[in-house]
Amino acid sequence: MNATVAPRASIEVRGLCKAFGANPVLRDVSLHVAPGTVLALLGPSGCGKTTLLRAIAGLETPDRGEVSVAGRLLCSERVDVAPEDRQVGMVFQDWALFPHLSVAANVGYGLPRAERRGTRRRGARRRGDGGDRVAEALDMVGLGGLGDRSPGTLSGGQQQRVALARALAPRPAVLLLDEPFSNLDTALRVDIRAEVHRLLAELDITTVFVTHDQEEAFVLGDEVAVMREGVIEQRATPAELYATPASAWVAGFVGDANLVAGEASGELAQTSVGQVRLTTEARGPVRVLMRPEALTLAPGEGARVDLVEFYGHDSVYEVSLDDGARLRARVAASPSLTRGQQVSVRYAGGPTPAWPSPAGAPADPVTSLA
Numbered sequence: 001m002n003a004t005v006a007p008r009a010s011i012e013v014r015g016l017c018k019a020f021g022a023n024p025v026l027r028d029v030s031l032h033v034a035p036g037t038v039l040a041l042l043g044p045s046g047c048g049k050t051t052l053l054r055a056i057a058g059l060e061t062p063d064r065g066e067v068s069v070a071g072r073l074l075c076s077e078r079v080d081v082a083p084e085d086r087q088v089g090m091v092f093q094d095w096a097l098f099p100h101l102s103v104a105a106n107v108g109y110g111l112p113r114a115e116r117r118g119t120r121r122r123g124a125r126r127r128g129d130g131g132d133r134v135a136e137a138l139d140m141v142g143l144g145g146l147g148d149r150s151p152g153t154l155s156g157g158q159q160q161r162v163a164l165a166r167a168l169a170p171r172p173a174v175l176l177l178d179e180p181f182s183n184l185d186t187a188l189r190v191d192i193r194a195e196v197h198r199l200l201a202e203l204d205i206t207t208v209f210v211t212h213d214q215e216e217a218f219v220l221g222d223e224v225a226v227m228r229e230g231v232i233e234q235r236a237t238p239a240e241l242y243a244t245p246a247s248a249w250v251a252g253f254v255g256d257a258n259l260v261a262g263e264a265s266g267e268l269a270q271t272s273v274g275q276v277r278l279t280t281e282a283r284g285p286v287r288v289l290m291r292p293e294a295l296t297l298a299p300g301e302g303a304r305v306d307l308v309e310f311y312g313h314d315s316v317y318e319v320s321l322d323d324g325a326r327l328r329a330r331v332a333a334s335p336s337l338t339r340g341q342q343v344s345v346r347y348a349g350g351p352t353p354a355w356p357s358p359a360g361a362p363a364d365p366v367t368s369l370a
Helices: 049-057 103-108 131-140 156-168 186-203 214-220 238-243 248-253
Strands: 011-020 023-033 038-042 064-069 072-075 088-091 174-178 206-211 223-228 231-236 257-271 274-290 295-310 315-321 326-331 342-347 354-356 364-366
Touching: 011 049, 023 049, 023 064, 023 231, 038 049, 038 214, 049 064, 049 088, 049 174, 049 206, 088 156, 103 131, 103 156, 131 156, 156 174, 156 186, 186 214, 206 214, 214 238, 223 238, 223 248, 231 238, 231 248, 248 257, 248 274, 257 326, 257 354, 274 342, 295 326, 315 342
Parallel strands: 038 206, 038 223, 088 174, 174 206, 326 364
Antiparallel strands: 011 023, 011 064, 064 072, 223 231, 257 274, 257 364, 274 354, 295 315, 295 342, 315 326
8 A cells, every 4th residue: 555645545425505695506315435446526516516525525514414434533523624624635726826936835735734844845855744645655656856946837727636636645535536537638638537546546545526528527536426406316337327317417417318209118218310229118208319329321211410510429410300309319420321321220229218298298308418
């Protein structure tokens, strides 16, 4: 085990409630994060995910509920452990670096006051003054030798890694990250995300991170908890969440989702693109989930290609059915169909979820419900 982190610890949240004025933000949220798990809190802005993270860190006091880390009660009606005594490392969205302090001093700021000497201006490494921990943390994030630099002389990716090193230097039991890559441009975000992913796997530290980016949650999270309006709508592995979302809203939030009108009779539903097998039995009018990659297109009749989008690794077609419904289909190939071409559409996937809907509800792609 790496010396920079404490032994693996669990996180337990029970019945957490928090309101700001008359606005409830967390509604009876309960959550268990097993030791060594990386959990992504995914949801639209204002759903409560950052408030939940801050409550675990001790930066927000809940109105009701409990928080425990490694079996130690940190927050309840009678207990409220100070943030600095919780053994919780936190990386903020804006990184919160001090521009007047050196990189080493920024990293050392998370250490007990008695251990900060020698790190305020220069990256000192005198035994017993915190320098060893600072150097160890900087080496871990690939910034060894940069302790004397000013944060303003570093790139955005390097500053993000300084913030991560500061969170790791006190050897926390758990790590919390609030939108850690949102301030980076797209290309740099992908690179830094991969570096952080490798580091978290190496450290094997229990981690909770907040994001509104579905791809980010799926790449980094061992599990994903989808939040909406202060509650956890669903928690599952990324693969389970994508294949079997708990609601139509979750289906649209975690990826492209065609919700196609159909008539269900048990395990089968009849739709405008053919008969579809369902994951659970249903009766009557339903909206059937069809992911774009589960639809096949061929020259024929019944639909028209309206848009062609080429992404290099795959192509996406937006098509209009003769009944006016719109669908998106994805193929792992270069475009072979053209805009305006007549095509046939068929469902070629496995059993899929469906939800009750008014009779005659139109088919429509649901690409984002945030």
